[in-house]
Amino acid sequence: MNLNRRSLLKLSAATMAAGTIGLPTFAQAIDELVIAYNVNLPSWDPTVGPSAVNPTIQGLYQSVFDQYILQQPDLTPAPGLLTEWGWSDDKKQVWMTVREGVTWHDGSPFTAEDVAWNLARVANPETGSPIQFVWGTLANHRVEGNKVIADVAQFDPTIFKWMYFLTGYVLPKVYYEKVGAEGFEAAPIGTGPYMVEKFERNAFVRLKANANYWGGKPDFDTVTIKFVPDAAARVAEVESGNSHVTLEMPYEEYDRLKGGPLAGVAAPISDIGMIFLNDIEAMTDPNVRKAAAHAIDKQAIIDRLLSGYGVKIDTLQTPEYDAYDASITVPYDEAKAIELLAASGYGPDNPVKFKIQTTKGFKPKDYEMVQAIVGLWRKVGIEAEIEVYEIAKHYELRAADQLAPAAFYNWGNSVGDPTTSTGFAMFGPSPHSVWDGDDLIGMIGPLWGEADEAKRIEGWKAVDKYIAENALVIPLLQYVQPILHAPGVVVTPHASGALLPHLMKRA
Amino acid sequence: MLRRRAGLRLWLSALWLAALVLAALLAPWISPRDPLTQDLFLARLPPFWVAGTEPGYLLGTDSLGRDVLSRILHGARVALLVALVAGGITCLIGATFGLLAGFLRGWVDMVISRLIDIWMAFPPVLFSILLIAVLGPSLTSIIIAIVVIDWTRFARVVRAEAMAQGAMDYVASARVAGRGRIGTMLREILPNVLPTVVVLLTLEMGIAVIVEAILSFVNLSISTDDPTWGGMISEGRTSIYQAWWVLVFPLIALFLTVLAFSQLGEGLKDRFDPVLR
Amino acid sequence: MSFLAIRNLSVRLKNGPALLRRVSLDVAPGEVRGLVGESGAGKSMIGKAVLGILPPSVQITEGEILLDGTDLLSLPAKESRRRIGASCALIPQDPLTALNPSHRIGPQITDRLVDILGWTRAAADARARDLLTEVQIADPARVLRSYPHELSGGMRQRILIASAFAAEPKLIVADEPTTALDVTVQKQILRLIAGMQARHGTALLFVTHDLGVVSKVCQQLSVLYSGLVVEDSTVADFFASPRHPYSAALLAATPKYTDPDAGLHPVPDAVIDAVRAEVAAFDRTLAKGVKTHG
């Protein structure tokens, strides 16, 4: 089939050579890198509005803007626009040293003023920053030479992690104040590796390399990022040679094309699949929860359904995260699941019934995975009814604590801190948590403001252990992001899942 | 010659639909396997004539190891249910409105016509996506969405037809003979509009089956793991190179069913000519 | 020598009954032949066969249609169509449906002169005006600019007659040209056709079920029953002494203009039975003949 198709391709390419359409072919050297991206970019402001917290478009923002602190492909922080940072000894102040010699895309110099202005802007509730509750913990930002100092209104041990996370971008103060919000949307500038040359909404963005980039000029002078939301179309794009790089396609397609005409990388990213358990109905019974957790053969699901692309996890931490503890495990054990259910009077003939919600097509094989889980549950005596919901509905239900007893979701946490995984997902008072048990609230509560980093991490590990032992949530797997690319490009995957053109090099 | 071919098409369509009804009714007994039973270790078995299959899975298995044939047979239930219920209710509501507007005229016609205009101004796909977002994806939602969007199809045609019939002499004579307005409508107009309605209904059933497939494509169809053809097609499309049978067989079933409904409608239209011209 | 000669023409519905049974007849230049019979006797079918406009459901099984000595049926479709177009014309039955509602009258008369016969537009327009005057239409210029729905039935039939004579054809098939019209208009139209025919010297195949009309317009006549020509004679001979019992009965059944109150004598059942038997016998010999040939 494949061989056939290739020869047909060549034949047709030859006959089409005279055509005026001028489609690219694999053989050509890549002058202009074309990337087929999986989502549309709605807005160029990375600090306000819904786009700012949309993890799938952070890669686009990071091409044009710099974050306060650089995040390396393995998620560790490195000097970025800030070269040094830290707390005063009494934790009453933070200080940041600003990199010198950096210029904005319009040539004007980047200064400490810019940093202070940005931090003050997102701390102000009026601007509509969705992360205001973090940035608002700093106050009274001021510039001292190439340093920025701010007072700590409320101690947050993760504040510097947010500086390479959502909304942690630095915008040009002078330019933004001159052109206003609308003008900025029309012609955004940053300090990042690429400059926006042309932006066509719902279609593409053309980027030009920033020759003065402080991290060195990127390899490709011109990069076109096409927005191709349909996975089949993205695969067709790279398969036909119209695009050089694409991401997020069915793993079957990845396997089919990788090693054929195309090359590929598939690396784990900081995005996990999990099942929220709401402490209502059947889920108040610990036996049911534990049985549900033990009845899922995560490895079989990964191997059979995801073609092996995925990393089994038993806590909400992936191996890259700060609070990962390999000793916490919840093994697949069908017999134990049956035994646990029997203790509560359930069995295959008298199954416990509840509803499980899932998205469909939002993440790779999400719906299929839930179908497989329901199939595995059915064998031990759990009869779960599937309800598909859209991601928007999930957010609303979760914020209102109205999720079904079980709800499949994916959780991204590209800073790798336990507060932004276990913390927000499991802390009762947070609008993101649906588990309201007081014992857990009591355990997590003190950790928010814990100043001793080692103690803080150990505290979270204890929380994860408690959660695993009592099956308060069912972590499933860490996702692997498939990237297909032409052989002429070398792609470095970023564990945050952001596809970054300045990390791509000529082969 | 032509007439015979038209007849043949009619019969073939009726035959396929009859077979489908049987399959749907008897699905639990004739399916070789439970359509929901999964076996991840028997996933993506090819159909029986291809090497590497397991006996008992005639048309292969999908990526969860479920039997494709059994799922198609059970999927026929959903397809027919959607076709019959959605088609039926759409027809009932649309035809009633159309009949009332076309025969009673006056302010009734004005209100209904305006309503039709407003409805026809909604982009149908977008509107159904919104509707299903409101109702949550389920069989009932699909049926409601089809009814809400397509009733105007019936209303418009039946209204025009009822208007034309209302102008005929026999209606006048029925009125002269002393029959009331509603009586005339039901006894004189309705039987003459019926052939049109039947043809539209047949066509609508085919449309309903297609709509389910389209909504599956945007991941908005039935949410349980009950098999639907549209759902199978959208699942199968991610692995066409690895397991084409997961896509192709339900697609054939869908295709033949829609074709049968439309050919049946066309055939009936020819039969009922010249009413429908 | 006749301009139109039909020899042994048989026509049947595809997979159906015979419609014409070995029909033969001649029309000499300038001559008017009437085709008479009840509805369904096949008289219109002959006209359609000559003009090559048989419906697709019908097929010619045998015979020749010689137009000016050439068998139309042996020619390629395009060529026979060209010949028919160049030398024949049709006066249709229903003037209400025979004009294209979306074109003006002018082009409907002149287009073929320009497109097919290569006239200049001006010459064709002048010709159309002359013709309309000849068919006694006042204000031809206005009528030529009109759409059909703006004109009366009689007007439209006059236009159709004018149009038929436009290219000076050698043969015109008039397919019951007065049936769809008012009785008052019928006579005028009939007179018009007869006058035009005489002036232009055109041969005319006149299809009608009305023997009264035949007596006024025609010289020759064929009587048909069920696709079989039962009588072929001159009009004078026929009215003096019809040879076939069926045509005699038909003649008797026709109301006399001289004595409209004399009452009708419907064709007796015995005559019908006899003529049916004759058709059946004809079919039998035909079947035998086919067998011996085959």
Next chain:
Amino acid sequence: MQILRLTILRLLTTLVTLAGVAVIVFFVIRVVPGNPIAMMLPPGATEADIARLSALYGLDQPLVTQFGIWLGGVVQGDFGTSITTRQPVLDLVLGRLPATLELSIMALVMAVIIGGAAALIGTRGRGTRTEGAVDVANGMALSVPDFLWGLVLMLVLGVLFPVFHISGRVTPSLDLPFVTNFYLFESLVRLRFDLWADLVAHMFMPALALAIPLAAVIGQLLKQSLKETMNLDYVTLARTKGYGETHVILREALRNAVLPTLTLVGVQFTFLIGGTVIIERLFSYEGLGNMAIDAVINRDLPLIQGIVILFAVIFTAVNLIVDLAYAVLNPRLRHA
């Protein structure tokens, strides 16, 4: 005169229609589960954050008040600001409209050509195997949903024989001298056939996928009414004049046969435009439909409202044009 009166009357009823659409869409999308605020809550947000953001976007007001504010803006030509893109809704939708219109019209032209050809071929070969083949092809075209046609085209003409572009509207690296967003039209006006070819190469597959079902409908209906017209006397008469069959069909029968087809094609064309929602998404075409799906996913309420209303305007405009075309083509209506 008749046409003028018809137009004015229709414009008035159109206003009523649009008002109805506006009311319905406003309230329906506020019943949809999921709201734009929940969409922008990052991990760690609190109830206070929800309240603060709701107030910022005016979503804390009672529904009727929200409607009043929105309607007041609409009357002044202000459709509000999109939540996700932070741009005025009117600019956004009008910016995407030309792309969708060009795609739809291209699809319509294709459908008319394919469907018309099918009808002519079927009519010429009526009663023969040719007609049967045309019927079968029509039936098949209608029995497959258009997104599947899209997928098939993408595989065949995009990957297997890479003749056409798979996604987008125009090659990004081209310099476009256009001042309007009607690229296809403007490229013709400016005689830039190179750009025109590039645009067509992008548009071809989505337009064809949209055109196939409509082509089948046109083929079927037109053939039906052509066949009926072909039996009419004036067509028979034309045949005796020496014209060829094709000429008779085209010149005598077509115009009268088109009339009954036309009204239905109008309705079908609005379905086609509605179908752009999915096809544009599939082919990443930068039109209204593509934007609509994003708007729904993100629950961008003002944008959804704007898009639905713009679609409604297009639909009613199409119906109006069809009615006018009917009046123009039908001499009886024109002069009555």
